[in-house]
Amino acid sequence: MSFKELNLIEPLLKAINKEGYENPTPIQSQAIPIVLSSKDLLGCAQTGTGKSAAFILPILQRLTEQRSNQKEVKALILAPTRELAIQINESIAAYGQFLPLKHQVVYGGVNINTQINGLKKGIDVLVATPGRLLDLIGQRVLTLQQVSYFVLDEADRMLDMGFIHDIKKIVALLPSKRQTLFFSATMPPEITKLANSLLKDPERVEVTPVSSTAEKVAQEVYAVDKANKPKLLLHLLQHEVKDHVLIFTRTKHGADRLVKFLAKQNIQAAAIHGNKSQNARQNALQAFKGGALKVLIATDIAARGIDVEELKFVINFDLPNEPETYVHRIGRTGRAGASGKAISFCDLEERPYLQSINNLINQVIPVINSHPFPASDTFVAVPTPKRPLKEKSEKTAVAKSRKKRRFRPANQQTRK
Numbered sequence: 001m002s003f004k005e006l007n008l009i010e011p012l013l014k015a016i017n018k019e020g021y022e023n024p025t026p027i028q029s030q031a032i033p034i035v036l037s038s039k040d041l042l043g044c045a046q047t048g049t050g051k052s053a054a055f056i057l058p059i060l061q062r063l064t065e066q067r068s069n070q071k072e073v074k075a076l077i078l079a080p081t082r083e084l085a086i087q088i089n090e091s092i093a094a095y096g097q098f099l100p101l102k103h104q105v106v107y108g109g110v111n112i113n114t115q116i117n118g119l120k121k122g123i124d125v126l127v128a129t130p131g132r133l134l135d136l137i138g139q140r141v142l143t144l145q146q147v148s149y150f151v152l153d154e155a156d157r158m159l160d161m162g163f164i165h166d167i168k169k170i171v172a173l174l175p176s177k178r179q180t181l182f183f184s185a186t187m188p189p190e191i192t193k194l195a196n197s198l199l200k201d202p203e204r205v206e207v208t209p210v211s212s213t214a215e216k217v218a219q220e221v222y223a224v225d226k227a228n229k230p231k232l233l234l235h236l237l238q239h240e241v242k243d244h245v246l247i248f249t250r251t252k253h254g255a256d257r258l259v260k261f262l263a264k265q266n267i268q269a270a271a272i273h274g275n276k277s278q279n280a281r282q283n284a285l286q287a288f289k290g291g292a293l294k295v296l297i298a299t300d301i302a303a304r305g306i307d308v309e310e311l312k313f314v315i316n317f318d319l320p321n322e323p324e325t326y327v328h329r330i331g332r333t334g335r336a337g338a339s340g341k342a343i344s345f346c347d348l349e350e351r352p353y354l355q356s357i358n359n360l361i362n363q364v365i366p367v368i369n370s371h372p373f374p375a376s377d378t379f380v381a382v383p384t385p386k387r388p389l390k391e392k393s394e395k396t397a398v399a400k401s402r403k404k405r406r407f408r409p410a411n412q413q414t415r416k
């Protein structure tokens with residue numbers, strides 16, 4: 001299917017072409033017709049599947065068709081983090097570049113007055129994090145009475161981050177006659193409950209379950225003693241990883257420590273985590289995206305929604321204790337079908353985490369001992385799986401990964 005066959009209007013097709021997209025991703029080809037036909041949508045999809053365009057494109061099209069001079073917000077997109085909100089707004093700017101629609105992003109941690117001034121000019125599409133949106137509504141800077149399109153993005157993360165009450169408050173301010181699009185990577189019972197309370201007779205679209213995200217990224221585990229992790233990282237940065245690399249640490253302190261360690265070795269790196277100001281986080285992210293900074297070190301919360309085109313490497317300096325987090329982390333690379341590689345350091349204490357990860361993704365990630373800093377007890381253990389595991393070598397992973405900007409074929413996706 002092509003974008004043209006999705007009946008998108010010319011200014012959107014032109015923008016898509018300019019972005020270099022050849023064909024819609026599975027979530028796009030499934031969701032766009034649903035949104036254009038005014039139906040509510042329940043999308044089970046994670047970041048990296050092209051889901052932002054799946055809701056932005058049809059909303060921009062509907063707003064263009066219903067162009068009105070009203071200054072109030074007509075489409076509201078809620079995102080859990082500033083980074084994701086900013087990214088969605090950047091996508092709106094890209095896809096809407098040939099349309100006269102106004103859009104803005106609002107999020108906390110920065111001066112509210114600049115945002116207020118922007119809003120006063122009138123806004124068609126507003127992207128917001130929940131807390132700042134409520135602040136602005138409280139200050140009577142905006143109302144949601146004219147919202148016809150409401151998108152709740154990454155609903156599961158919203159709940160994880162404790163936004164449920166804010167969301168309920170916001171929903172109570174929306175007109176009941178509206179179209180609602182609800183996206184979540186996972187659908188635990190409390191998400192289903194929230195979805196049921198927001199959606200009317202929704203169409204359901206589901207793509208790329210968590211376990212298959214892991215299939216397009218070549219993965220390796222480096223067994224190493226804890227004390228040797230910094231030296232191993234240095235070795236990799238000096239000899240193997242020539243490209244941009246996103247490195248995950250479990251703690252903010254650990255991220256800062258690594259930045260200092262690398263600086264002493266003349267490797268410039270920056271950390272993004274919750275203790276950094278919004279400006280510092282944005283600057284580091286922009287430098288990384290723009291190519292000036294090759295090494296970015298992040299904790300999980302700060303890294304949510306980071307979308308860096310053509311990120312080829314992710315290094316897990318620490319393994320996360322929740323296997324889903326591992327999948328989210330490695331999903332930063334191999335985006336939109338590009339090939340990527342994830343290297344994880346695993347010390348003695350982290351081996352149970354590795355077992356949970358292998359179980360979740362239903363693969364045995366190959367363990368590499370042949371490096372300059374092998375673990376003192378050569379680690380060969382293969383975890384006991386709950387389900388039969390697929391043996392996975394780097395070769396098969398690379399063979400499976402597709403060329404840049406190609407997507408999983410539609411027959412690997414399901415629509416319910």
Ligand code: AMP
Nearest residue numbers: 021023024025047048049050051052336
């Ligand atoms: P998302 O899941 O919305 O975060 O999108 C992931 C990445 O895929 C972003 O870098 C988009 O620019 C890119 N993308 C979205 N749709 C397409 C498409 N149809 N073709 C190629 N790349 C795309």
